[in-house]
Amino acid sequence: MNSEQAIAYLRENNVNKVKFAFADIDGILRGKVISTQKFVDGLQHGYGFCDVVFGWDSGDATYDNVDLTGWHSGYPDRQCYVDLSTFRTVPWEGDIPFFLADFTGPKGDTVAACPRSLLKQIAGECTDMGYHAAFTQEFEWFNFKESPQTLQQKSFTNLEPLSPGMFGYSILRTSQNSAFYYDLFNLLTQFNIPIEGLHTETGPGVYEAAITHSDVLDAADKAVLFKAAVKDIAARHGITASFMAKWNQDLPGCGGHIHQSLWSSDQSDNLFYDDGDAGKMSDTFKQYLAGQLYCLPHLLPMYAPTINSYKRLVEGAWAPTTITWGIDNRTTAMRIINSSKSSTRLETRIPGSDTNAYLAMAAALASGLYGIKNKLKLHITATTGNGYQDISNGVLHTGLYDAAVAMQKSNIANELFGEGFVQHFTNTRIWEHRQYARSVSDWELKRYFESI
Numbered sequence: 001m002n003s004e005q006a007i008a009y010l011r012e013n014n015v016n017k018v019k020f021a022f023a024d025i026d027g028i029l030r031g032k033v034i035s036t037q038k039f040v041d042g043l044q045h046g047y048g049f050c051d052v053v054f055g056w057d058s059g060d061a062t063y064d065n066v067d068l069t070g071w072h073s074g075y076p077d078r079q080c081y082v083d084l085s086t087f088r089t090v091p092w093e094g095d096i097p098f099f100l101a102d103f104t105g106p107k108g109d110t111v112a113a114c115p116r117s118l119l120k121q122i123a124g125e126c127t128d129m130g131y132h133a134a135f136t137q138e139f140e141w142f143n144f145k146e147s148p149q150t151l152q153q154k155s156f157t158n159l160e161p162l163s164p165g166m167f168g169y170s171i172l173r174t175s176q177n178s179a180f181y182y183d184l185f186n187l188l189t190q191f192n193i194p195i196e197g198l199h200t201e202t203g204p205g206v207y208e209a210a211i212t213h214s215d216v217l218d219a220a221d222k223a224v225l226f227k228a229a230v231k232d233i234a235a236r237h238g239i240t241a242s243f244m245a246k247w248n249q250d251l252p253g254c255g256g257h258i259h260q261s262l263w264s265s266d267q268s269d270n271l272f273y274d275d276g277d278a279g280k281m282s283d284t285f286k287q288y289l290a291g292q293l294y295c296l297p298h299l300l301p302m303y304a305p306t307i308n309s310y311k312r313l314v315e316g317a318w319a320p321t322t323i324t325w326g327i328d329n330r331t332t333a334m335r336i337i338n339s340s341k342s343s344t345r346l347e348t349r350i351p352g353s354d355t356n357a358y359l360a361m362a363a364a365l366a367s368g369l370y371g372i373k374n375k376l377k378l379h380i381t382a383t384t385g386n387g388y389q390d391i392s393n394g395v396l397h398t399g400l401y402d403a404a405v406a407m408q409k410s411n412i413a414n415e416l417f418g419e420g421f422v423q424h425f426t427n428t429r430i431w432e433h434r435q436y437a438r439s440v441s442d443w444e445l446k447r448y449f450e451s452i
Contacts, residue, residue, distance in 0.1 A: 001087050003044075003084065005084075006043070006084055007040055009097070010039070015096075017034065018033070018035075018099070019031065019032075019093075019099075020101050021101065022053075022103070022114070023115050023116060024054060025424075025425060025428055026057070026356060027224060027305075027356030027357060027358065027359070029224065029225075029228045030049075034047070039082075043082065044106075046079035046105065047101075048078070048080075049077060049079075049080045050075055050076075050077060051078040051111070052075045054078075054111065055068065057431065057432065061435070063431050064431075065427045065430065066431075068111070068112060068424050078111055079105060080103055081101055081102065081103070081104060082099045082100075083101060084099065088192040091190040091191060092232060100116070100224075100225070102114050103117055104120060112421045113425070115356055116217075116358050118362050119216070119217055119358045119359075119361055119365075122216075122366045122369075123215075123216050123217050125369060126216070126262075126365060126369060129372070130265050131271065133365055134214065134215070134219075134261050134263055134345075135214070135219035135260045135361055135365070136210070136211050136214070136222075136223075136258075136259050137211065137220075137258050137355075137361070138209065138211065138256070138259070139208065139211075139254070139255075139256055140208045140353055141230065141241055141243045141254050142203065142205050142206045142241070142247060143161065143205040143206070143207060143234060143240070143242075144161055145161070145238065145239060146240045147238065161204035161205030162204075162239060163200075163205050164204050165204060167200050168200060168202035168203075180234070180237040181198070184198060184230065187229070188233075191225070191229055193211060193225055194212040195209055195211060195212070196210040196211065196212050198210075201252070209226070209230075211226060213259065219361065224358065227243050227353075243256075243354055245304075246309075252317055254312070254353035255312075255319065255349065256351040258351055258364050259337075259345050259346070259347050260346050260348070260361075260365070261345040261346065262285075270342060272284065272345060273285075273344040275341070279338060280344060281338065285346070286378040287371040287375060287377075287378070288346065289336075289346060289368070290371045290377060290378045290379070290380075291368045291370040291374070291376055292367045292368050292371065293378075293393070294370070294371065295363075295367030295370055296323055296333065297394065298407055298410040298412040299407060299412075300396060300407065301404050301426065301429045302359045302360055302362065303348070303350040303355060304352065304396075304400070305359070305400075305429065305432075307400050307432060307436045308354065309355075310398055310399050310400060313350070315388040319350075319352070320388075321387075321388055321395055322388060322391055322395050322396065323380070323393045323396065324383045324387040324393065325382055325383065327382060329384070329387060331385075333348070333387070334346060346368075350396070359425075366417065370412075400429055400433050401429075403429075404430050404433065405426070408423065408427075410422075
């Protein structure tokens with residue numbers, strides 16, 4: 001869709017308002033509804049948006065440790081530009097036209113903190129190398145019979161799940177909540193987020209969805225929109241959907257695994273597949289995998305961006321803890337799927353459902369391309385058993401602070417993404433750690449209030 005087509009659509013359908021949004025550094029959609037005339041007026045020169053959207057955290061508390069914006073700059077407007085190719089209508093909001101946006105201008109100027117702009121840059125490098133990057137992200141999340149009001153009233157304790165019990169792959173549980181279940185499948189597909197599969201996972205009220213793969217930027221768009229759309233649809237059924245990585249210590253966490261492969265530019269040939277190799281893996285695939293394994297310790301916060309992310313990355317909880325890979329091995333950080341030429345791909349299993357899809361996919365693609373550019377050898381051998389016990393190549397950082405400091409000091413991270421992004425992003429993660437460190441938890445109160 002170009003500008004003329006967009007304007008024609010709005011006029012022919014008597015549309016008087018348009019909705020648009022962009023993702024902040026945490027992957028949270030920020031946006032607004034504007035009049036059709038304002039939308040048309042801004043198509044060329046963009047829409048001014050207060051840059052505090054890159055100067056505050058997920059709770060709207062302003063950072064005191066970033067240079068990009070702050071009280072020192074006066075929080076000026078930055079120009080935000082709609083991407084017309086992202087057009088869709090929102091079926092549960094009267095089919096209002098909706099667009100995604102980012103901060104990349106017509107001349108390529110951008111804001112270092114804009115996640116979608118960063119992924120566009122990496123995707124462009126991939127195209128320049130002659131590859132088509134096919135990606136998708138699958139999500140697990142918990143559903144609760146709660147509202148924003150009851151969550152506050154209960155102080156996020158004693159929450160009622162949508163359904164009780166550990167009913168993984170349950171036909172019964174989805175039938176018992178069929179109105180919500182089928183609304184998810186149908187409305188998401190109508191919202192141009194085609195769903196390949198939707199089912200319950202093990203745990204009370206937990207679902208998992210797989211989105212049809214597409215070009216990497218489109219895949220990230222769909223992943224970010226998926227989370228927002230699920231929350232919207234759930235709310236209309238009196239349900240709260242949570243994509244927190246680990247909401248309960250006694251239950252499995254929520255994965256956000258990324259599936260990826262490189263294809264020829266005409267999308268006719270899967271460049272990861274080699275029938276003559278024992279593992280059906282081409283040299284290109286091995287270099288890509290080697291790049292991800294090599295860069296992983298340098299980029300971990302892009303896969304695990306919150307304090308809570310690391311509560312999921314624990315042994316025996318269906319999430320990796322070691323720098324490992326294996327063929328169809330769900331205990332390793334990287335899982336190779338090679339059942340057929342068309343489906344041969346890499347599953348990066350570190351990300352949880354709390355990730356910012358733009359940043360997680362940028363990390364995966366950039367590090368894979370790094371391996372190809374530098375012709376890295378796959379020196380790490382495949383893990384055939386328990387990946388949690390294979391520590392021969394190192395373990396993942398166990399907390400956000402250490403991971404963020406390592407990334408901030410990393411020459412690899414700065415080479416891949418530029419100093420402007422790396423410094424801003426890692427400082428926001430260090431800020432996140434500081435907010436956590438100064439809080440007093442229920443665990444501390446129960447343990448120390450009387451006994452010490």
